[in-house]
Every structure is written in C-alpha cells, then in structure tokens.
Amino acid sequence: MWSLFARSILPSHLVRTRRSIATIVSGTRTSRLVRDRLKTEVDQMRTExxxxxxxxxxxxxxxxxxxxxxxxxxxxxxxxxxxxxxxxxxxxxxxxxxxxxxxxxxxxxxxxxxxxxxxxxxxxxxxxxxxxxxxxCPEKDVDGLTCMNAGKLSRGDLDDCFIPCTPNGCMELIRQTGVSVEGKHAVVIGRSKIVGAPMRDLLLWNHATVTSCHSKTPDLALQVSRADVLVVGAGRAEMVRGEWLKEGAVREGGGVGG
Ligand SMILES: NC(=O)c1ccc[n+]([C@@H]2O[C@H](COP(=O)([O-])OP(=O)(O)OC[C@H]3O[C@@H](n4cnc5c(N)ncnc54)[C@H](OP(=O)(O)O)[C@@H]3O)[C@@H](O)[C@H]2O)c1
Missing domain, CATH: 3.40.50.10860 (Leucine Dehydrogenase, chain A, domain 1)
Incomplete structure (x- = not known):
C-alpha cells in the first residue's frame, strides 16, 4: 500500500535531489503519533x-x-x-x-x-x-464494514461514520507529508470493500478528483501517469512500474499491498 506525490505539489523539505527522488514517509512515526493522540483522547474521556x-x-x-x-x-x-x-x-x-x-x-x-x-x-x-x-451494529462497527458506515462514507458523512483502518491509515500517511490532496488528481488501484472503495471515497471527500482503477481498466500505465496521488491496493507486488509515474514522485509507506 503506498502513495505517491509529484514533486510539483510537495513542500521543499520532502523533495530530494534528482538522483535521490524518493522520500519515504515513516509509517512507524505516524503510528506513534496516532497512538499518542488516541491515548490523550482516552485519558480525557476517563477524566470526564x-x-x-x-x-x-x-x-x-x-x-x-x-x-x-x-x-x-x-x-x-x-x-x-x-x-x-x-x-x-x-x-x-x-x-x-x-x-x-x-x-x-x-x-x-x-x-x-x-x-x-x-x-x-x-x-x-x-x-x-x-x-x-x-x-x-453500526455504532460498534469500528472497522467501518457495515453497509451503514460504508454508505455514509460514500456520501461524504466523514464525521458520522467509522472508516476502514487501511484507507484511514493511508490518509494519515498522506497528511504526514504536509500535502493537501484538495484539487489534486488521485488514482486508486483496487476497488475492494475493505481497501480500494473506501480509499476512493476518502480521497473524493477530501476534495481530490479520483480515478478508480480495477482489473478491467485498460492501459493502467496511462492512468497512473496522470496521478498526483497514487494509492495501490491490488495485492500484487511491483505491479506499478517506476517509469509509469510522474517524474520526481515521492513514495511514502511501502508494504504488503505495494
Ligand atoms: N483486506 C485488508 O484488510 C487489508 C489490510 C491491509 C492491507 N491489505 C493489502 O491491500 C491489498 C489489497 O487488499 P484487498 O483486500 O483490497 O484485495 P482484493 O479484495 O483482492 O482486491 C484487489 C483489487 O485489486 C484489483 N486488481 C487486481 N489486479 C489488478 C490489475 N492487474 N490491475 C488493476 N487492478 C487490479 C482488483 O480488481 P477487481 O475488482 O476488478 O477484481 C480488486 O479491486 C493487498 O495487498 C492486501 O494485503 C489488505
């Protein structure tokens, strides 16, 4: 699972030289930040x-x-x-x-x-x-897999639904880069209920223009080449080739789905 941002939309501290065009955003650091934030929220709840x-x-x-x-x-x-x-x-x-x-x-x-x-x-x-x-029951569905939560997400009710953890984590990684997806062209490969579809919805309602790709999409390379932000959730390692990407892309994350 990984995301890419074209050099043109990145803050300068995330862009390296031409020889070293990729900056890896640390998932470990992001996870630590999220856990610290959640611990503070739980402590607050328990104080109240x-x-x-x-x-x-x-x-x-x-x-x-x-x-x-x-x-x-x-x-x-x-x-x-x-x-x-x-x-x-x-x-x-x-x-x-x-x-x-x-x-x-x-x-x-x-x-x-x-x-x-x-x-x-x-x-x-x-x-x-x-x-x-x-x-x-939708109120306990913290994985966001019920039709109720998926429907709310697809309609943009982001503050009133649970969001599946993998796309939510991807959005968090994207946020950590400091780059807003608003107005960008995002491409998502994969449309599963757990990963691809909620990722598409999240990007859309964070105001990206989204192209959703799947196994029947012709010319995947062309779609990928148009992406400012690319999220791959296809379950096939090294499916996307480096030369498909916009020049100067930064890759963040890296893992199972990549
Ligand atoms: N499931 C989870 O909770 C979870 C959590 C973390 C990470 N992951 C990782 O995320 C990845 C995706 O997981 P998943 O559960 O979404 O897998 P999945 O249900 O198998 O879905 C794979 C998606 O990729 C599409 N796809 C497959 N080959 C393609 C190709 N050649 N070109 C374009 N699209 C293609 C499929 O298209 P069609 O719809 O047309 O078949 C499908 O939408 C996996 O690597 C998995 O390990 C999954």
Missing part, C-alpha cells in the same frame, strides 16, 4: 467520566496464523492507549448461526463499544462474510 473504560472485542473464527498475529497487535495497541480489549475465538466448526448469535450478544453488551470481526473467517462451514460483517 471516571468509571468509563472503552471496550473493544475482536471476534475470530478459526486460528489462522496471520489473523493471530494481527489480533495480538490490535490487543496490544488497544491496551497501550487505555482500551480494554478482549478476544473471542470460535472454532472452525462454528456455523453461520453461531457466529451471528455471538455478534448479536456482543451488540447488546454495554461494556463493549467496538467490535471487530477478524477476516477472513476460517471455517469448515458455508458462512456469508457480508452477512456477518453487516450484523455488527
């Missing part, structure tokens, strides 16, 4: 309402190694900022009904304010993932 403790629950079906790692990272990060985080794991034999009933129970639990359904679900049964993610 002394017995209040925000509660997060991560629901997992199965025991995939990658999910286990993501969950332990989430629990650790939550604890660090003062959120009480719990983890429920259902076995791979869990049925759709059992998963839905668990979600309905958590929806009713006043001590849980945020519910994450860890995807993908690892199950021996046929489970409709969309039905499951949509069963989370």
């Amino acid at each position: 309402v002394p017995r209040f403790r925000p509660g997060l629950l991560v629901l997992q079906v199965g025991h995939r190694d990658d999910s286990n790692l993501y969950i332990s990272t989430k629990l650790k990060a939550a604890a660090e900022i003062g959120i009480e985080a719990k983890h429920i794991r259902l076995p791979t034999t869990a049925t759709q009904d059992q998963v839905l009933k668990t979600i309905w129970t958590i929806n009713q639990d006043p001590s849980i304010h945020g519910l994450i359904v860890q995807l993908p679900l690892q199950t021996e049964n046929c489970i409709d993932t969309q039905l499951v993610t949509n069963a989370v």
Whole structure:
C-alpha cells in the first residue's frame, strides 16, 4: 500500500535531489503519533467520566496464523492507549448461526463499544462474510464494514461514520507529508470493500478528483501517469512500474499491498 506525490505539489523539505527522488514517509512515526493522540483522547474521556473504560472485542473464527498475529497487535495497541480489549475465538466448526448469535450478544453488551470481526473467517462451514460483517451494529462497527458506515462514507458523512483502518491509515500517511490532496488528481488501484472503495471515497471527500482503477481498466500505465496521488491496493507486488509515474514522485509507506 503506498502513495505517491509529484514533486510539483510537495513542500521543499520532502523533495530530494534528482538522483535521490524518493522520500519515504515513516509509517512507524505516524503510528506513534496516532497512538499518542488516541491515548490523550482516552485519558480525557476517563477524566470526564471516571468509571468509563472503552471496550473493544475482536471476534475470530478459526486460528489462522496471520489473523493471530494481527489480533495480538490490535490487543496490544488497544491496551497501550487505555482500551480494554478482549478476544473471542470460535472454532472452525462454528456455523453461520453461531457466529451471528455471538455478534448479536456482543451488540447488546454495554461494556463493549467496538467490535471487530477478524477476516477472513476460517471455517469448515458455508458462512456469508457480508452477512456477518453487516450484523455488527453500526455504532460498534469500528472497522467501518457495515453497509451503514460504508454508505455514509460514500456520501461524504466523514464525521458520522467509522472508516476502514487501511484507507484511514493511508490518509494519515498522506497528511504526514504536509500535502493537501484538495484539487489534486488521485488514482486508486483496487476497488475492494475493505481497501480500494473506501480509499476512493476518502480521497473524493477530501476534495481530490479520483480515478478508480480495477482489473478491467485498460492501459493502467496511462492512468497512473496522470496521478498526483497514487494509492495501490491490488495485492500484487511491483505491479506499478517506476517509469509509469510522474517524474520526481515521492513514495511514502511501502508494504504488503505495494
Ligand atoms: N483486506 C485488508 O484488510 C487489508 C489490510 C491491509 C492491507 N491489505 C493489502 O491491500 C491489498 C489489497 O487488499 P484487498 O483486500 O483490497 O484485495 P482484493 O479484495 O483482492 O482486491 C484487489 C483489487 O485489486 C484489483 N486488481 C487486481 N489486479 C489488478 C490489475 N492487474 N490491475 C488493476 N487492478 C487490479 C482488483 O480488481 P477487481 O475488482 O476488478 O477484481 C480488486 O479491486 C493487498 O495487498 C492486501 O494485503 C489488505
């Protein structure tokens, strides 16, 4: 997952010489800034309402190694900022009904304010993932995957919805560059519900003009060459070639999706 900014729109401190045209924006530093900000917000909440403790629950079906790692990272990060985080794991034999009933129970639990359904679900049964993610009550849907939150985001109600974390993180990285996306031409590769589509909506409602690309887009190189801001969420490493980019681009982030 990475974003690019043409030299022409960058502040001078982010632009290097012609030989060294890329500046990497540190995801670690950005993550630290976000965690510090959230910790301050949680502390403030708890000062205002002394017995209040925000509660997060991560629901997992199965025991995939990658999910286990993501969950332990989430629990650790939550604890660090003062959120009480719990983890429920259902076995791979869990049925759709059992998963839905668990979600309905958590929806009713006043001590849980945020519910994450860890995807993908690892199950021996046929489970409709969309039905499951949509069963989370929108007020607790901190991953922003319910139709209600996705719909609000697509209509630009950014202050009244939860935003999926990966595109939200990308926007935060873009903000850290000090460059406003307003009036820029942004290109997003990928249109999944979790990454590409919410990224497109976020850029649009932050006033970029957005082109959304997917596997049927002809001449991807041409679209990329027009981008002031490029976000790639296609799941194929090195799909975008350096020569497609506007000259002097700065690359920030770098990781799985890139
Ligand atoms: N899912 C997450 O929560 C998450 C979190 C962090 C990072 N990531 C990373 O983000 C990346 C994308 O994840 P995802 O869940 O969005 O993947 P996904 O559901 O597989 O979606 C991939 C998207 O890329 C498009 N695409 C594939 N090949 C393409 C090509 N040659 N040209 C243009 N578009 C192409 C697909 O187009 P079509 O729609 O036409 O098929 C689709 O919209 C992955 O690397 C993943 O590891 C995902």
